[in-house]
Amino acid sequence: MQHYDLFIGGKTTKPASNKWFDTSNPYTGEVWAKIPYGDASDVDRAVTAARTAGDGWAAMKASQRGHLLMKLADLLERNAERLAEIEVRDNGKLYAEMLGQMKYIPQWYRYYGGLADKVEGAVIPTDKTGIFNFTRHEPLGVVAMITPWNSPLFLLSFKLAPALAAGNTAVIKPSEFTSASALEFAQLCSEAGLPDGVVNVVTGFGADTGAALVAHPDVAMVAFTGSDAAGQKIYEQAAKDLKHVSLELGGKSPNIVFADADMEAAVVGAISGIFAATGQTCIAGSRLLLQRSIHDQFVEKLLAMAKTAKIGDPMKADTNVGPVTTPPQYKKVLDYIEIAKKEGAKCVLGGAPYAGPGASGGQLVQPTIFTGVRNDMRIAQEEVFGPILSVIPFEDEADAIKIANDVKFGLAAGVWTSDVGRMIRMSEKLRVGTVWVNTYRAFSYMSPFGGYKRSGLGRENGLDAIKGFLQTKTVWIATERNVASPFVMK
Ligand code: NAI
Numbered sequence: 001m002q003h004y005d006l007f008i009g010g011k012t013t014k015p016a017s018n019k020w021f022d023t024s025n026p027y028t029g030e031v032w033a034k035i036p037y038g039d040a041s042d043v044d045r046a047v048t049a050a051r052t053a054g055d056g057w058a059a060m061k062a063s064q065r066g067h068l069l070m071k072l073a074d075l076l077e078r079n080a081e082r083l084a085e086i087e088v089r090d091n092g093k094l095y096a097e098m099l100g101q102m103k104y105i106p107q108w109y110r111y112y113g114g115l116a117d118k119v120e121g122a123v124i125p126t127d128k129t130g131i132f133n134f135t136r137h138e139p140l141g142v143v144a145m146i147t148p149w150n151s152p153l154f155l156l157s158f159k160l161a162p163a164l165a166a167g168n169t170a171v172i173k174p175s176e177f178t179s180a181s182a183l184e185f186a187q188l189c190s191e192a193g194l195p196d197g198v199v200n201v202v203t204g205f206g207a208d209t210g211a212a213l214v215a216h217p218d219v220a221m222v223a224f225t226g227s228d229a230a231g232q233k234i235y236e237q238a239a240k241d242l243k244h245v246s247l248e249l250g251g252k253s254p255n256i257v258f259a260d261a262d263m264e265a266a267v268v269g270a271i272s273g274i275f276a277a278t279g280q281t282c283i284a285g286s287r288l289l290l291q292r293s294i295h296d297q298f299v300e301k302l303l304a305m306a307k308t309a310k311i312g313d314p315m316k317a318d319t320n321v322g323p324v325t326t327p328p329q330y331k332k333v334l335d336y337i338e339i340a341k342k343e344g345a346k347c348v349l350g351g352a353p354y355a356g357p358g359a360s361g362g363q364l365v366q367p368t369i370f371t372g373v374r375n376d377m378r379i380a381q382e383e384v385f386g387p388i389l390s391v392i393p394f395e396d397e398a399d400a401i402k403i404a405n406d407v408k409f410g411l412a413a414g415v416w417t418s419d420v421g422r423m424i425r426m427s428e429k430l431r432v433g434t435v436w437v438n439t440y441r442a443f444s445y446m447s448p449f450g451g452y453k454r455s456g457l458g459r460e461n462g463l464d465a466i467k468g469f470l471q472t473k474t475v476w477i478a479t480e481r482n483v484a485s486p487f488v489m490k
Pocket residue numbers: 146147148149150173174175176204205206207209210211214225226227228230231233234248249250251281282329332383384385
């Protein structure tokens with residue numbers, strides 16, 4: 001049994017509560033590690049360590065800060081296999097997917113490390129005479145980072161790399177279901193030479209440990225990824241102190257297939273949209289919108305391919321669909337299958353826990369497809385976060401747009417068509433932060449990502465993301481002596 005401690009001020013440290021909680025392997029159901037239960041006093045210690053480290057970190061030459069982030073990238077690269085294995089043990093995602101993420105994560109630290117010394121203010125040629133005007137971009141201070149269980153270190157890096165490059169320090173509260181990797185990651189930050197207190201990790205549950213962190217008066221910003229429900233609570237709490245907030249929340253993304261699409265590619269896209277990662281991604285293409293003229297033929301092809309998906313051990317190279325990560329999530333997925341059936345949707349694949357070859361005592365669900373779904377059903381409106389696909393027919397472009405936009409979320413959409421004009425029209429009219437055309441689930445540290453509507457606030461990744469962790473200071477310096485009337489604006 002692995003036994004972890006908190007990571008505060010560059011050192012491992014026991015939680016004040018002297019309590020630990022279990023974390024389990026979703027595939028076997030076995031408890032494999034003890035995670036420290038941090039309380040408000042631990043949060044306070046971590047925020048104080050981050051605040052204390054902040055002055056030195058912000059004052060460090062930006063190129064030196066960038067250099068340290070690049071050293072961290074090299075260390076992460078060397079530890080990719082080990083970290084991927086920890087992620088799989090804790091969240092049950094495919095090893096192939098997690099190893100891919102771990103090998104990609106170093107790029108975030110290289111990209112934003114390289115950007116650290118390119119944060120430039122401006123000299124503004126204002127219309128005032130006798131005053132010199134310029135801007136500087138300064139860090140916010142301590143950033144609280146609250147992350148989910150589906151891609152723990154990947155989603156953390158979206159926040160941590162630009163925040164550190166900008167000169168902020170961090171207190172991380174990972175998901176209570178997948179805390180181990182953040183605690184391991186923090187050790188690598190020290191090994192890379194990041195000063196003590198720049199990166200701190202306090203583990204615990206959302207309602208107490210997470211809430212204490214959000215409410216801490218010395219936290220300047222909360223960067224959150226998770227459910228819209230928790231995002232709303234965090235936003236409300238942060239509003240009390242007018243803290244900066246970024247929110248990357250859920251989705252109910254449509255994958256829209258027109259009759260003129262490359263059918264083979266669209267079938268692969270539909271499957272990757274919902275069954276990859278066992279549907280546990282914010283960008284899951286959980287609504288498949290099919291033009292009516294190709295509906296039956298497409299569903300037939302979709303079923304043929306979905307049936308070949310191999311369910312089981314996420315560590316095995318030939319597994320396609322692993323377990324659902326958390327026990328409450330497992331229950332939620334099964335509950336939604338019942339809700340969809342009661343609503344009158346037709347289950348044409350799966351619809352039950354998986355107990356075939358490779359079943360393990362863990363949280364396995366059969367890939368499930370519902371046809372005959374109406375967009376006003378709960379199964380089409382609410383985020384399930386599991387391998388459940390809702391198929392909805394549409395008539396024409398206008399109908400597709402209406403259905404696609406008729407949800408509270410707006411994270412992403414897929415469009416499958418061979419008509420270039422339609423690609424442009426659809427990308428204009430879809431109320432979402434990312435539109436994929438004839439592809440799905442493409443991601444890069446260089447390209448902005450974030451949500452419209454209830455899918456979130458702010459953008460992660462890309463050049464501009466670093467601005468979310470900076471504030472602008474404007475400086476006016478008189479170049480001429482000025483003793484004009486004090487009662488009139490300059
Ligand atoms: P959650 O949103 O409750 O938890 C995410 C993180 O927020 C965790 O670290 C948790 O401890 C923390 N947290 C929760 N409430 C908090 C509060 N009041 N103050 C501070 N921190 C708080 O997500 P959960 O329970 O893990 O999953 C529930 C649902 O959320 C899923 O079924 C799915 O629909 C959605 N989800 C969306 C994700 C995304 O990438 N957008 C990722 C994970 C879940």
